[in-house]
Amino acid sequence: MDNEELLAQLRAHDEAGLDALIDQYGDLIRQVIWRYLRGGYERGYTQDIENRCYYKIWAKIDTYDAAKGNFEAWVGTIAKHQALDYKKGLKGTFQDLDLAADYLAADEPEPEIDWQPYLQQLSGQQLTVFKLFFVDGLYPMEIAQQLKMKPTAVYKNLSRARQKIQKGGQQAWQS
Amino acid sequence: MAILTNPFINVINSYNGLPEQPAPAYLSDELKQLFRKREVALYISMRQVLDQVTQLLGDGEKIINMLPMTNEANSGYATDGIMGMYAPDSEATKWYRDSQSSLRGNRLMIFTDRRIIFFIVIEFMDDPNQYFSYSYESIKSIKLKSKYFRSADLEHVGKTHTYGSYTLDFETTDRHIFTEFLTKENGELFKQNLLTIPGMQHIEVGNKASRVNRLDYIFSNFSFSFKVFLWVGFGITAWCFIAAVATWIMTLLH
Numbered sequence: 001m002d003n004e005e006l007l008a009q010l011r012a013h014d015e016a017g018l019d020a021l022i023d024q025y026g027d028l029i030r031q032v033i034w035r036y037l038r039g040g041y042e043r044g045y046t047q048d049i050e051n052r053c054y055y056k057i058w059a060k061i062d063t064y065d066a067a068k069g070n071f072e073a074w075v076g077t078i079a080k081h082q083a084l085d086y087k088k089g090l091k092g093t094f095q096d097l098d099l100a101a102d103y104l105a106a107d108e109p110e111p112e113i114d115w116q117p118y119l120q121q122l123s124g125q126q127l128t129v130f131k132l133f134f135v136d137g138l139y140p141m142e143i144a145q146q147l148k149m150k151p152t153a154v155y156k157n158l159s160r161a162r163q164k165i166q167k168g169g170q171q172a173w174q175s
Numbered sequence: 176m177a178i179l180t181n182p183f184i185n186v187i188n189s190y191n192g193l194p195e196q197p198a199p200a201y202l203s204d205e206l207k208q209l210f211r212k213r214e215v216a217l218y219i220s221m222r223q224v225l226d227q228v229t230q231l232l233g234d235g236e237k238i239i240n241m242l243p244m245t246n247e248a249n250s251g252y253a254t255d256g257i258m259g260m261y262a263p264d265s266e267a268t269k270w271y272r273d274s275q276s277s278l279r280g281n282r283l284m285i286f287t288d289r290r291i292i293f294f295i296v297i298e299f300m301d302d303p304n305q306y307f308s309y310s311y312e313s314i315k316s317i318k319l320k321s322k323y324f325r326s327a328d329l330e331h332v333g334k335t336h337t338y339g340s341y342t343l344d345f346e347t348t349d350r351h352i353f354t355e356f357l358t359k360e361n362g363e364l365f366k367q368n369l370l371t372i373p374g375m376q377h378i379e380v381g382n383k384a385s386r387v388n389r390l391d392y393i394f395s396n397f398s399f400s401f402k403v404f405l406w407v408g409f410g411i412t413a414w415c416f417i418a419a420v421a422t423w424i425m426t427l428l429h
Binding site: 026 | 186189194195208211212214215216218219222270273274
């Protein structure tokens with residue numbers, strides 16, 4: 001089934017469209033999720049995250065605009081965001097189900113930590129490497145390719161960034 | 176879509192935050208893919224059901240967890256065969272019927288901090304008023320009796336392997352009676368809720384069903400009815416056997 005037909009069926013909420021989506025994009029969705037879930041424990045929740053991706057695509061298909069990018073990239077972005085949300089400690093709760101939080105008995109989410117004071121002490125390159133590794137979840141080899149540097153340089157930047165943040169954290173705690 | 180293992184319990188467990196169970200090993204890759212499609216379709220249907228459930232909740236009422244029940248794992252006494260028939264109304268329900276090959280089999284019990292909401296999924300999808308609400312205050316005591324069955328499958332031949340299960344029975348003060356056969360996992364979740372939900376702390380747990388009206392001990396007591404059925408059946412069989420033997424002996428004597 002070509003993308004035009006698939007999109008038409010998904011927009012019509014036709015079951016055949018959902019089946020085709022799983023057949024044609026199931027592997028892509030799983031690959032994107034596994035890129036961000038590295039441990040065996042986290043991957044034990046793969047199907048749950050996949051289900052959330054399929055639901056998002058099913059429910060939000062009308063918001064897809066072909067002029068802004070191809071369908072594959074849109075699906076990949078949804079899978080990436082779902083995987084990252086899951087990693088942020090939302091698994092096992094109802095907080096990421098799009099149900100109003102007032103109806104859910106889950107614990108209150110922890111307040112967001114303001115990382116800015118800690119990250120300020122990093123140099124430009126260290127900050128870029130740090131964010132790509134910890135926020136975007138890229139492997140050091142991928143960061144090296146993206147920034148056109150040697151993998152050893154990536155490790156060195158990460159190590160120095162960690163040391164600086166540790167020192168900064170201790171100073172902040174002592175003060 | 177062909178009937179395969181029912182994914183209802185898996186899907187509800189994923190909503191409860193439990194890790195996934197692998198698809199049965201005896202399924203081929205193609206069947207696993209079919210099962211996966213069925214699971215995804217059910218997940219989407221259940222999201223719509225949960226949206227409907229949130230409309231039922233009162234101010235500040237919160238969902239604690241959900242207990243799934245199916246014909247395959249629990250009882251099919253009132254939801255299988257003729258009792259399991261249903262004619263879907265809406266497009267969403269027709270999609271559920273076609274994708275799940277299921278009618279009244281899947282039931283859901285939702286525990287909030289104030290009450291138990293129980294419904295048959297397909298009926299509730301068609302009509303959001305088709306549900307039962309049992310507030311914890313209206314339940315004085317419950318029967319939660321564990322039972323163990325010795326396995327009779329080929330996998331465990333010669334081994335002492337048993338399957339646990341529970342019988343759940345309670346009557347509310349406004350005389351609604353609820354009886355269900357729970358799996359071991361269902362029973363453990365129910366016990367966990369009895370211990371952890373503050374509103375359920377006052378409920379007495381025992382091995383005997385209790386009824387407000389004494390006649391209900393006879394006419395609205397599945398356990399008693401089953402025993403009567405068993406003994407009457409046994410009596411009729413024994414009588415037929417004795418009559419047959421007596422006839423045979425009489426024939427021999429003549």
